Amino acid sequence: MEGHLFHSRRNQVRLVRRRGELVIRKEYRDEETLLTEQHTLLLLHSRGVDSIPRVLWRKGRCLYLNYLPGENYAELTDAAETDAQIPLSAAMKALCDWIARYHAMTGCLRGDVNLRNFLYDGMICRSVDFEEPLISGPVEEDLGPILAFLLTYLPALTPSKLAAGEAFLRQAAVYGTDMEALESAYLRELDAMYLRRGPDSLPILSKAKDAFRRIRP
Structure with missing residues (x-):
């Protein structure tokens, strides 16, 4: 270690x-x-x-x-594809809880919400890597990109990821999240992913755009 x-x-x-x-x-x-x-x-x-x-x-x-204990969410989502015992849905609910508390205390965007910046120890979520200046913004602007990362990390749109995404959105609804605003932020992140990843990503990203309505509570 x-x-x-x-x-x-x-x-x-x-x-x-x-x-x-x-x-x-x-x-x-x-x-x-x-x-x-x-x-x-x-x-x-x-x-x-x-x-x-x-x-x-x-x-x-x-x-x-x-040092903060826990496995980063990118590795966690990978491992969940081959190990059904990994509580990915519970982990995503914990991540949603952390984001909601963060916004309640700061009124600021978390910003860089790629899944490597969050850790899960089996009970709670922690967050690392705060290299960007704080700016104000609504919680939906963080939640949408998080969902986009979850669903499109390869292998994309698997049953376990869709179930975890649904659990994430249900937890977001508990906090009174504006689902229309969250969906808009989600779609903008998918468009940004296309610019970063290139034309080969289009089939997955197109399916990801349709997936939101299927898992929305």
């Missing part, structure tokens, strides 16, 4: 032992991103947001953060 290198496109994130405990060392490519994440985490903690990393100390271009 010690020395494990976590997936990150922009920075080097490693589990290390410092001062007698396991912590996350996050080395940034640039000072601006480091300062943004440091400021954001401190601000979120001051507003009572829980289940996020805590800044322990800084050294050079590195922040040292407390």
Whole structure:
């Protein structure tokens, strides 16, 4: 476990032992991103947001953060395709709960909601990677893209993912979510995915657009 290198496109994130405990060392490519994440985490903690990393100390271009347990949701969705014992629907409900609490406390968008930025330990959801500045926005603008990522990660639109997506939307409805606004955000994310992934993604993304109405509560 010690020395494990976590997936990150922009920075080097490693589990290390410092001062007698396991912590996350996050080395940034640039000072601006480091300062943004440091400021954001401190601000979120001051507003009572829980289940996020805590800044322990800084050294050079590195922040040292407390280690948060759990499997990231991208790996969880993959594993659920071959292991029916993995509670993917429960995990997605927990993610919805975390997003709802986050918005209630901050009024801000979570922003980068790809599934690698959320962890599930079998009971609760946690969130990592706060490199983008906070901006105000409605909860539906986070929930829609999360659903888009869930359904379109390969293998896409499987029965387990559709069931988990339905559970996610039902949990969102508990919080009085505007389903029309959520669907609009979902469709915009699918359009953005097409620009990123290219023409080969069109068949899956077209099916994903139709899937929302099938799983909407």
